[in-house]
Amino acid sequence: MTSLxxxxxxxxxxxxTLYFLKRYYLNIKPAKLVRFYxxxxxxISQGNFKDPNDRFGGLKNLxxxxxxxxxxxxxxxGAAFLLVLDPVLIKEMLLHPENYDKMSKESELSNIFSxxxxxxTSGEIWKKHRKVLSSAFQYNxxxxxxxxxxxxxxxxxxxxxxxxxxxxxxxxxxxxTSEVISRIFFGIKSRDFKLNGxxxxxxxxxxxxxxxxxxxxxxxxxxxxxxxxxxxxxxxxKKRIIAFREFFMKKINERMIELANNxxxxxxxxxxxxxxxxxxxxxxxxxxxxxxxxxxLDEFAIFxxxxxxxxxxxxxxxxxxxxxxxxxxxxxxxxxxETIHKTPNLTIEAINSMDIxxxxxxEVLRYYPPAPGILPRRAIKDHKIGDIMIKxxxxxxxxxxxxxxxxxxxxxxxxxNPERWLNSDKSNEGWKNETYAYLPFPAGxxxxxxxxxxxxxxxxxxAIIVNGYDIQIDGDYELKMLTGGGSVGYHxxxxxxxxxxxxxx
Numbered sequence: 001m002t003s004l005x006x007x008x009x010x011x012x013x014x015x016x017t018l019y020f021l022k023r024y025y026l027n028i029k030p031a032k033l034v035r036f037y038x039x040x041x042x043x044i045s046q047g048n049f050k051d052p053n054d055r056f057g058g059l060k061n062l063x064x065x066x067x068x069x070x071x072x073x074x075x076x077x078g079a080a081f082l083l084v085l086d087p088v089l090i091k092e093m094l095l096h097p098e099n100y101d102k103m104s105k106e107s108e109l110s111n112i113f114s115x116x117x118x119x120x121t122s123g124e125i126w127k128k129h130r131k132v133l134s135s136a137f138q139y140n141x142x143x144x145x146x147x148x149x150x151x152x153x154x155x156x157x158x159x160x161x162x163x164x165x166x167x168x169x170x171x172x173x174x175x176x177t178s179e180v181i182s183r184i185f186f187g188i189k190s191r192d193f194k195l196n197g198x199x200x201x202x203x204x205x206x207x208x209x210x211x212x213x214x215x216x217x218x219x220x221x222x223x224x225x226x227x228x229x230x231x232x233x234x235x236x237x238k239k240r241i242i243a244f245r246e247f248f249m250k251k252i253n254e255r256m257i258e259l260a261n262n263x264x265x266x267x268x269x270x271x272x273x274x275x276x277x278x279x280x281x282x283x284x285x286x287x288x289x290x291x292x293x294x295x296x297l298d299e300f301a302i303f304x305x306x307x308x309x310x311x312x313x314x315x316x317x318x319x320x321x322x323x324x325x326x327x328x329x330x331x332x333x334x335x336x337x338e339t340i341h342k343t344p345n346l347t348i349e350a351i352n353s354m355d356i357x358x359x360x361x362x363e364v365l366r367y368y369p370p371a372p373g374i375l376p377r378r379a380i381k382d383h384k385i386g387d388i389m390i391k392x393x394x395x396x397x398x399x400x401x402x403x404x405x406x407x408x409x410x411x412x413x414x415x416x417n418p419e420r421w422l423n424s425d426k427s428n429e430g431w432k433n434e435t436y437a438y439l440p441f442p443a444g445x446x447x448x449x450x451x452x453x454x455x456x457x458x459x460x461x462x463a464i465i466v467n468g469y470d471i472q473i474d475g476d477y478e479l480k481m482l483t484g485g486g487s488v489g490y491h492x493x494x495x496x497x498x499x500x501x502x503x504x505x
Contacts, residue, residue: 026075026077026078027075029078029079030075030076030077030078030079030080031075033075033079033080033391033394034073034074034075034080036080036391037071037073037080037082037388038073040387040388040389041070041071041388042070042071042072042073042082042388043066043069043071043072043073044072044073044074045072045073045074045081045083052480053478053479053480053481054480054481055481055482055483055490056372056399056401056402056481056490057481059083059399059401059402060401060402060405060413062402063085063402063403063405063406064405064406064407064413064414067406067407067408068408069085069086069402070084070085070086070089070388071083071084071085071086071089071388072085076395078393079378079393079394079395080391080394080395081376081394081395081396081397082390082394082395082396082397083397083399084385084396084397084398084399085399085402085403086386087403087409087434087435087436087437088386088434088436089385089386089388089398090398090400090436090439091435091436091443092385092386093377093385093396093398094374094398094436094442094443096383096385097122098122099379099380099381099383099390100377100378100379100380100396101122101377101378101380102119102120102121102122102375102377102378107211107214107215107225108225108226108228109210109211109214109215109225109234109237109238109241110211110215112238112241112242112245113207113211113241113244113245113301114297114298114299114301114302115294115298116129116294116295116298116299117129117298117299117301117302118130118133118299118302118449119302119306119375120302128288129291129295129299130449131288131289132276132279132289132290132291133299133449134449135275135279136272136275136276137449137450137452137453139348139452141275142348142452142453142456143347143348143456145180145184145453145456146346146347146348146351146456146460147345148180148183148184149180149184149456149457149460149461150345150346150460150464151183152176152179152180152183153176153460153461153464153465154464155179156175156176156179157465157468157469157499163500163501164469164498164499164500164501165469165498165499165500166474166496166497166498166499167496167497167499168494168495168496168497169312169315169316169319169320169492169494169495169497170309170312170313170315170316170491170492170494170495171494173312173315173316173461174201174205174308174309174312175191175199175201176312176461177307177308177309177311177312177315177457177461178190178199178200178201178204178304178307178308179191179201180307180308180311180457181300181303181304181307181308182200182304183271184271184272184453185271185272185273185300185303185304186248186251186252186255186271186272186273186300187255187271187273187274188251193247195243195244195247196240196243200244200247200304201304201308203240203244204244204304204305204308205309206240207237207240207241207244208305210233210237210240211237214228214234214237244301245297245301248297248300248301249293249297251273252273252293252296252297253293255273255274255277256277259274259277259278259281272300273296276290276291276296279291303450306450307450307453307454309370309489309491310370310371310454310489311370311454311457311458313368313370313489313490313491313492314361314364314365314370314454314458315458315461315462316491316492316495317364317367317368317370317492318360318361318364318458318462319462319465319471319495319497320473320479320492320495321360321363321364321367321416322466322471323471323472323473323497324416324473325416328360328416328418329471331356331360332356332357332360332462332466333466335354335355335356335357336354336357336462336463336466336467337466337467339353339354339463340463340467346460346463348456351456351459351460351463354459354463355422356418356422357459357462357463358421358459359418359419359420359421359422360418361455361458361459362418362421362440363416363417363418363420363421365440366404366410366438366440367404367416368481368490368492369400369401369404369439369440369489369490370489370490370491371400371440371441371442371448371489371490372399372400372401372489372490373397373398373399373400373401374397374398374442376395376396376397377395377396377397377398378393378394378395378396379391379392379393379394379395379396380392400438400439400440401490403431403436403437403438403439404437404438406437408437409429409431409434409437409438410429410431411429441454465499467502468501468502469499469500469501469502470499470500470501470502471497471498471499472497472498472500473495473496473497473498474496474497474498475496477495477496479492479493479495480492480493481493
């Protein structure tokens with residue numbers, strides 16, 4: 001009996017301790033911090049931005065009922081979660097990134113997938129990566145990538161034997177955008193390869209879904225991610241990520257050997273890998289102006305996930321709006337056909353000349369931004385944004401989409417109207433006075449480095465589709481906007497589309 005009591009006492013103490021620790025960490029401390037922010041004017045978030053058909057639909061409605069809402073506060077394990085809506089507060093946050101750390105750095109699986117990718121780093125590492133990447137994202141280099149975008153798009157549609165073509169967007173469009181990323185980054189045709197029995201793009205989405213699943217588990221906020229190592233599924237996810245990286249690391253090594261054996265053989269290639277490897281030859285492998293193999297792969301992993309998802313989502317919503325608003329579809333189609341008639345092989349100048357298509361894209365991005373905010377940040381010190389005191393450890397999520405529907409900044413925000421971007425005299429649009437009220441891409445010192453490539457890619461692919469096909473939604477489709485599920489950001493439940501070749505083609 002004595003030995004049993006000796007065994008049970010520490011077990012009971014441990015269980016009780018864990019119970020109260022969990023209660024304090026998940027309930028008491030977060031509730032206290034939420035009160036701290038509501039006393040400063042934040043409203044309590046009660047899931048009021050959720051909607052069964054639109055993850056941010058409730059938030060769009062809330063901001064129209066209460067246009068001056070600045071923040072929403074909610075409990076978070078061991079902290080408070082602030083949904084930052086006011087563009088002045090968002091601007092203050094984005095201009096002072098030194099006050100925050102990126103929460104994704106705390107994820108073991110994310111670190112294995114891409115430890116030093118641009119969206120995951122800060123400080124001197126971020127500055128180096130931003131500087132090196134800037135050389136690859138120069139305007140003249142991006143213009144040279146249009147032929148690759150055209151080829152990927154045409155090859156995708158030519159692969160269909162039956163006409164009309166039936167696709168689901170963004171799922172099938174990802175096959176184009178992932179191929180574009182593979183070619184402009186590595187110069188390879190990824191659709192010719194299989195990873196774990198599927199294409200690299202599908203494998204990347206599967207990996208992302210696994211990472212999100214473990215990252216969303218509240219246990220990691222209490223006990224850390226190490227506890228997951230006891231799970232076979234977690235260990236299998238690690239192996240899956242390593243295999244993904246090994247596949248593309250092999251491509252880096254193959255190009256390095258090719259470049260070493262014949263330095264001038266690929267002098268006309270302008271994919272990113274070629275640029276990075278030439279810089280390494282020019283400056284030396286240890287220079288802060290070059291990437292190591294792992295750093296190249298880290299950036300590729302981030303751009304592969306983010307680039308294929310955000311651009312395919314943008315295109316999916318462009319195609320949806322093209323079908324839903326026929327009066328604007330007619331204008332877009334006419335402009336595209338006139339442009340292609342003048343310039344059959346699209347150039348950067350031809351793409352930039354399409355003002356109606358540009359306005360159409362801007363309105364799609366206002367209505368359905370693939371990135372409705374930036375990844376949540378954790379405050380690393382006490383500080384202020386505007387007049388709001390922020391406590392260290394608070395999780396902040398700057399959310400752009402609310403302002404896109406705020407009547408303070410957009411007249412008739414629920415009306416899909418590209419004309420608002422064509423009429424430069426429309427001075428009553430408040431976003432012109434508050435630049436951070438319209439943010440289809442993050443702004444500030446850490447603005448989205450790939451945004452120009454995304455727009456060029458979306459315009460090129462849309463031009464090819466609209467010029468070659470009549471487009472309609474298949475059946476009685478009800479739009480449902482989602483987040484997560486193996487995709488980055490805010491995206492639709494797959495839209496069924498029918499693409500019929502134009503009779504004059």
